[in-house]
Amino acid sequence: MTRTEELPRKATEPEVLLAAVREGRRDDVPGLLEALGPAGRKAALGELKALRKELRGWGWERWTERRSVSRALLVAGAGCHTGAAAAAAWIGARDLRDWERLPCGMLLDLLADRGPEWLGDVAHRLAGRAATAEEDYPLIAGLVRASGCPVPVTDGFVHGWADAVASGGILAALRTDPHTRVLVPRLFATAEPAATLTWRDEDWQAALVALAAEGAVDREELVDACVARLLRGGRPGGHRFFLALLRRLELTPAEERARTADWMGMAADATSTVAGHAQDVLARLAGAGDLSARELAEMSASVLFRTEKKLVRAQLVLLGKALRRGGPDTAAQLLPAVAEAFGHEDSEVRERALKLVGRHLPAVGEGTRTELAEAAALLGPAHRAAAAELFGGALPPATWEAGPYEELLPPAPRPQRVAPSAGSLPELVEDLAALLVSDDDVIGVERALDGLVRFAHQDGDALREALLPLATGLWWYKRDTDLMRHLGPLDTVVGAVVGKVTTGHLYAALRAQPVHSCVHQALDRVLRARVREAALSVLKGPVPFLLATPTWHTGALDAGELVERLTAYRRLGVRPGEADFAQALLRVRRSGPGAAEAAGAAAGLGTPEGERLAEWLSSPEPVAPALRTVAGAEDPDGDGHPSWGRALLRRVVRAPRAHRVIERDFPPAFHWLGGARMATDTNCYHWGGWEAHWTAVLPEDRETLAAWLLPIATSAADDLRGGARALTQLVEAGGEAGPALHLALATGLGARHGEDRLAAVDALLVLAARGELDAGLLGRDLAELVRLGTVKPNRLADSVRTAAATGAYATTWAVLGSALPGLFPGGEPVRGLGEILGVAADCVERCGAAPHATPHATGAAGTATMSTAAMSTGAAGTGTSAPGAAAARDGMDGRDGMEAVHALAARRGSSQLVSQAKRLVKALANTSAHETDHATTELVENSH
Template sequence: MSAAQELLEAVRAGRRDDVPALVKGLDPAGRKAALAELKELRKELRGWDWDRWQERRHISRALLVAGAGCHTGAAAASAWIGARDLRDWERLPTGMLLDLLADRETGWLGDVAHRLAGRAATAEEDYPLIHELVRLSGCAVPVTDGYVHGWTDAVAQGDIRAALRSDPYVRALVPRLFETTELPTTLTWRSDDWQAGLVALADEGVVERAVLVDACVARLLRGAKPGAVRFFLDLLRQLRLTADEERARTADWMGMAADGPSTVAAHAQEVLGRLSEAGDLSARELAEVSGAVLFRTEKKLVRAQLVLVGKALRRGGADAADELLPAIAEAFGHPDTGVQERVLKLVARHLSDVDEDTRAGLAEAAVLLGPAHRAAAAELFGEVFSEVFPADGEAEPYEELLPPAPQDRRVAPAADGLPELVEDVAVLLKSGDDVIGVERALDGLVRYAYRDREALREALLPLVADLWWYGRDSQFMQHLQPLDIVVGTVVGKVTSGHLHAALRAEPAHDCVHRALDRLPLVRAQEAALAVLKGKAPHLLAVPTWHTGAVDPGELVERLRGYEQLGVAPGDIDFAQALLRVRRSGPEAARAAEDAARLGTPTGERLARWLTAQELWAPAVRGVAEGQAPVDDWFRWTRLLPRRIVLATGRDPGALRDFPPAFRVLESTPSDDGRRCYHWSGANPHWTAVLPEDRERLATWLLPLAAAATDDLRGGTSLLAPLAEAGGEPGPALHLALATGLGARYAEDRLVAVDALLVLAARGELDAARLGGDLAELVRLGTVKPNRLADSVRTAAATGAYATTWAVLASALPGMVDGGEPVRGLGEILAVAADCVERCGAVPAHDPHGPVSHGSVPHGPVPGLDALAARRGSSQLVTQAKRLARALARTTDSPAHPVEQSTPETTESSH
């Protein structure tokens, strides 16, 4: 047996410890011959099934060492050593590899070291080998992110300060700590030791102090995750910058104050304050940074900046006032009226220090003030203010701005030509998130298969060759999506046996959400069987409009097409069509008559469905006291909060004739989350299952809208589609909307605000109902006042002040009257006061129009006067007084006229 064969045999047996000696016994020609065999073995391992994973693991470990020793090129050797498939998630055998590679040329070793350090996926865990290669070769130390992370891990194994002092590469590696994309984890969990070690390096002159200071400042300016910001800010403080060091970086502090995270901005403000007091910060520089800081969302920073400006104004006199007053006057338009008031007082205090031109400019800026401060501005600026802002009697009528009321967009018919159909299918197979697009494609596949299934098969075969399921065994069926099921059937991969077995399977409906997930699958399975039998000319439930709804007249014509061919439609497809058909309006009444005249069982069922008065049992409302742990594996992370829940009994006969897959829709899911894994997020096709029964769907989705209670993301994702869907917008929809307005994350609250505005634009918002729900949810603790304040502030800022006030006017009595006000109520009162000051509280448009089903409440709010009569200057008391004054003005004098205005709506596409 040759030496190369002996090596290969040892590798196949997984005897890694024998490999180094066998490789050393090979001459260059022998290593080259062995390498070819090793490469073939590596290809062979890639094709092994998972049941041989242990054998493959042992062989791979030996193969890694053998290949590293046999490669002669640095690039090929480093690629072999860094390959994931050879190491099987284990660390490299550093000792063995060094034993094999130590006799190579130093240049070769350095090249391999740098190539391994450049592999982002493995450089950190390969640090021990790379470090030794660097030491042996004497090359420059690599400074890649992975190598730096590995270096910090090695340093943190013992005394960090001592390790840094003795490390010969510390001058090159320390600056890279501030430049890596992610902060090394050891700097977070041993931050005190690292900071002390780095400060010691600067004090002892091992690393230049200016390098550390500049690196900290640069990283804080660049931005980072909170943990990294904390580390570098603490390090910067421990370096204790001198006055000269702070002065030399004035522009950096200005940038941090304007755009940095709140903790960084606060530190920068402190430095700028010291520079200002020392006369090292000019009035122009302070004005420049103030213009940015005063519009930050952190109130503490805004107040601190105004204090800083006030001190500078007292020190600087007229010269400072000419620079600073115009800069802070921009904050007259700040969304917080408290900030507006502070700025106005500061301007008033120093107005005498400016000339007439500057005074006129300040008066022009004062038009940005909210109505609450305009009287004070008029008194301060006199005729100059009156010239740019008319008296109340001459004010423009208030105009409510709402988004365009969404119009139904007609869905284009399925592609009729084969090339267009195949192109659509190819796109959707890669990304099937387009619910309506998938529906169109399914209908197109069914229609074309009815005409020429063989031609369709030939056209689809090139698309499926690289799909994950095409080369799998029969177990793949349970993981297919609707479009894959029909395509797989057409190309012969999915058989009638697969489809019958799937349809016969007992549905595991732990919750209604899983039933909603399964309905598109069983409908696709039924359609696929019809394709095999050649008996489906088209699908019945293909949406007519973008919401998923089906036009009743079109559904009658589709049934007529089946009747003319003498073919019975699929039970599941017909059931889904019934759930999607629009049942309101004169078109539905005419369609019911036409359906009855078909004289078929399906026609009679459609006629009864279209004329049914009530399909679903009403929801029963209750309060779940909560605080009981969920009885499943998730209980250790979640406690259910106190909240409003909806439940229904089984509906009498609504789905009596429906297939079994639909029966679970007769009842509401458990309100405590048991047996339901849909804690957050929702499948976008759920709204397409019941596009004309959004109240029922909202009842099912209420646990998912509890992003307010469980602090989960994505719980409001379907609120916007529900706002555009059909059916009565009743208690369940408004309760889901109220909960969504208190969601934990801003992006989820924004979705809820959009839904609110859409309902208002469509004239479907019941402001009294929504306001009552909000008051109850706040009292229960489900919705936190600060989150609600952010939502209503956002809604009002779009120009919908009357709509927002209509909601708050119904919510505030439940929050203000009867007991101690909830914490954070002052923010909500501030939004309410702003709305009343702008819209006048009394609607002039149709009381049944876009703002509310009922008139907008106006006049006193029960309990508000008692709040306003309290002593103190807290936000709660201040805003209560402000709202009370605004309401009194609207009661004592005619309200501002209100005009309803929405942008031009787009016509529905046909």
Template structure:
């Protein structure tokens, strides 16, 4: 022990420079060896000493930096994250201690620290100080630039600070080269705020502190490169504040065209405006305008498409000689998916058709063949005789392949392979199949040779908190709260959690009247705690509940075989393991399996036989309840929440069944008690959902749908994100697909965020491919949700168009057809977006050749209005009547 190590242990950072400076090279070498040992010791301190360890760690960094001689070793020591634990360095003490070193050495350390992406941003004050002391070149790493931006003050102090900063000329251009814009640079709410970065940079350019031409060039290059929406907003604001001249705009002509073609919506809109101004001023060649228009006219943003057609119309009016080159570009929009865009393009071509020669006219007439049937009559008036329509290709519905259930691979046969899989799951616990295989593998190998398995796990998981530094009391406390996935089983095998703690946790009763988060997570947690406990008391030869299918389902004959093997080995089934096996066993068992289970003669086999035959204990949570009404059409959207809490008989209040409490362990007693749905007043955060849930009840997807419904409903009603993740999984699960699942799909199709809508589309297509889709039911649910305001028609149209684009037009129409009568029958103004729904419906009918009638459609089509709703109603009506004069239902 020395005075220096004592100061480090006590965390006296301010004393370290005074203790190190007087030391010679030999003494520093000796102290460094002691400091390295102290570093190892520090890593073994338990978490309950975290304050002491934090102070000692920072002191250790300063002391070690002063005792090292090599630049590389010094930088590595300073950047060591396990000593810093995410805290900022004491840079004043470090600079004081290192200032005596050679300038080249200081510059070397500065550049090495700047190259450490994980810490350089936080270490900016130290690196800047080293650069200042050494006079070396400024580091150009992204992290250093981010650190510089974060070091700048905000509000009224920003501009003076930038003016006075000697690094500003070098660092401002680097802002535009980083992979991501530093967060403080984009923190401004008001685009006209005088004390934020866009304004400050503009002022610096006006004052000559930063070269204006360089700022313009870098801003345009960054917009062309693309990036996050927030970053684009910053650069667009900066560009507008710079106020480019006409000459500067013409200088970057190719960049504007690239942005208009491939930029984000806002960037493309700005570029389109710049190019439009140049075109009308004669500064944009017709050939360039034509090239730009070809790209813009097929962008998904209808606002940009309409604006481009308007621009082309203005150019054609100003310069009729450009018609020969521009009208063929306009005609390319005849094939646009939006019939309103087709109509605009047709009107524009018709108004300027006289300005082109016979060759161009023939080209335009040929292009008119791509128009929707609803526009062919008008096209015939414009062009005269149109080319004959090609013989229609018989429509073929394209659905995804029916998901083929995959067998779950057996548990890893060797310890090395098993340990590798366990390590992967410790890092990421999101793979259900690997989890089930690894859990069964741990049980099997521990049964055979627990000592060998423990040795392998200790080597592979040496850095885990329960193997290094944590006290026994701390480990027991943490594992009693949560099993941390497979870690509690691995810790039990390595004897790093006490049997007493596992017994107390395993015996803990489930919380009554709880939410689905608790009960579903509780099953997985109870399985882990039980396995961890039994590994130390009476090891199981294997698990009964390990699925035979990747969905989580378990074949009845396999479970019978496992029970038979248990009987042969005189092994008693574990209660939680057997209860989970019952919930997973497939209900379509062959009578032979029932008879084989009954013939075994054990109590568990008897329960299995009764379960499969329907003679066992009734489970209210899994029973079908009476169908509840949908929300009233005039009910506010928020009232859907109260309806959802009682939407299925499974979720409603049910009397507790004493038999269930006798036959099932505490983690499963929710089967006889009311369970609140996820999101129904529970305390769990969004994102607490688990991919393990579908595997808990793989044969009861309606039960899960009832519990999870409020989350996907919130995606539509409250614009939340991520609540529809379970829809595709349940579409592939077993059991009836009833009102709960279809209602969940309906809410998902109207979700706010595209990812959630895509999950619902996937579920819809899988249900259709499996023959589980009840299209009239889903259509009625959609109509009710739209009428209540829970689902917005525009979102529904987007989801339906996505599904139809896969080739499932007939499926989409089968869902929309029963929804449309109620939507069209509403009194008062039409709902915004309903025209988009009719557009998708018309497209599906045109492609699939569906026929029939929709009540109320003819009235909307016959109103003579120029609205999109009336136009698409007429289009759908014509498509339904195509091929024959059929009487429409009214």
């Protein structure tokens, strides 16, 4: 006898169905639903909805029970819903499936009695759910078969269909599938390509080519779909399948000619591989006379603007062939397009373009000559003489010839004062409503924490009444267990105000022993300890305000302001919280104007905290003094292949010693920061990024933070994104800009991803603008990282080229001039050095043209500038700006560095490495000669 047969006569009532669902008996649900009938199902639906809402409040301790109940609930609700939209929403709900696949056979049998129109409606609604349509393909396909409705064409359904086709022989499956002709074109239109097109790409390509040959799919439609997909853009990897398929389709000359505009669009904007294919097709069309000079000029103007040198050089070759075949009219149309390359970042490209223009210049009229001469103003100093010989008096002056060289640096960032906490309860609640959704705004969180404490001190009941409507809508409000593990900073204090977080919760969390596997957990614990302390004060007797609320946007705290806060505490007879006062000490500025006076005022308070603050302000000892020691790179594995993550740490951390004040006087949550510990160990899982609130823990000790950041910066040179984003915060923070910060910056300049390299370039320019860049140290670190393989030369070249293009040619050359001697290990250049030499030559040609210009404090639009002469008077690393071209040249590490460059320039050949070395040597020689002539003139003038 089954469990259903054991039930009494009223077994068909909704309560019995609900009992089966609560017990997780999914297999019994279809039979119970059949016995209920339409009226019973409608009556049971309300109870099922209530149960679903109840499940959302169950904690993780009931995970197994919730899983079985959800599975039964999904089937029961699907059978009870009468509307197609509601049924589809219920079946597609994530909270009911618990990441399991749907019981397709059971659901199809359960819904078999519904009408075809209803089933088709549900199928299309499920196919329209982007999050679940792919995994729900079997159910959707079954509903389509049962209803006879048109097949859905959404991305998720198409991906699911493609996976199902690829589960066996693709060609055979496509031949027999009734939806092949409809769904194959949709494979080219989805936002992202189906995964199966990547891992079974050759099988799919062979099948589609065969179907096109058989006429099962329209060949013209297939070609158009490929072309449209390649034109659409996207990630480079997403184009590989479609480009390979297009090549296998072997377009005829007529098919290629009919799509000339498409090839031109690809050559201009598509990824490098796709653009290269389009360029090859256009070259064939041009050779056959099927591409007009106007069309060639139009597409050349776009291609020559690209950064890929291979494409640009190939385009110049194509233009040269067209110019040789054509006459004066062709030259008049094509040479202005060639001149677009005069502004290219690569000097060899500029040189080739200038030679090509010079070869065909006699064929054009005066108007075109004038246009070309004006474009030649984009050429750098290296090609200026050749351009002047070519155009003569028609050549206008270049922008860099207009006056003495001026270094363009961004304005040095100034600390921004933090606004006071919210002045009213409505303003505080409004701030909290935004911050509780996203707490990335570190200063906003600090202001809100201070506001909560202030209003709790003024009128705790009014604060609770104001926060209750906000708190009741938060996820944790109706949860009773495991709260403290998941609450954020503001949630913790708000929870204490509204009574959800108790003193028991907080005492237990504060008493828990800290277990840190890395610095990131230690920094997180500092924030949690301070927040829990603030929440406890709200419950037991609130302090009037927090001591550690920052004064400046970096997280730093003004020493005089901290003294004023301690004075107010003494007047009110309030003892500061241990964690809050400890964080205030770590944030307070211990240098600069007012620090000494603040120390004296703190000592005069006559309180223990005042004495500790006075002692702290008078001590120059950093938080982690051992991180100041820099050792040479080592081979920790002893096999000649250093593990660079550990090599980085060994270079910065050596024989660490503890900070006794922190270990003795600070709360336990802070002890890790002062202990004799390395930056991390192998258990750390934070290598994907750097949280903003970590920097705010030690905003006046960026060197310590930089040393702890090094493993993350190293990950940026590998494959992870975001490792260099913290550099922008660090360079704006306070404290020494020492070897750890420069090493982290050097690693960021070689990051794999472009956005990380941009962040590192920004940090480099900010350090230079603040006069804190040690160009020699940074250059030597870069050279070592290149030799070790951590930084790839092409990535470094991209970073320094970007830095120079902002107008910081002298700063960039100062760094490269110090790096170059180390890029010749064993006397031979590292692979890929040619690009770096090209950037170095560009910098010297630009900033070495007028080395004794008059210094300027500010430039256009408020941009900080400085002449080469002014920078040449300073030494890097001493708080002055980076040296200019002459100083950097003289600062190259000994004769060996320059001799290696000269030896390279003396080699035969026209490779990029040799030609760029020749450019650099020539530029340095020209700068030296200019300085000598200028010095002689000064001596003659002074003798009079």
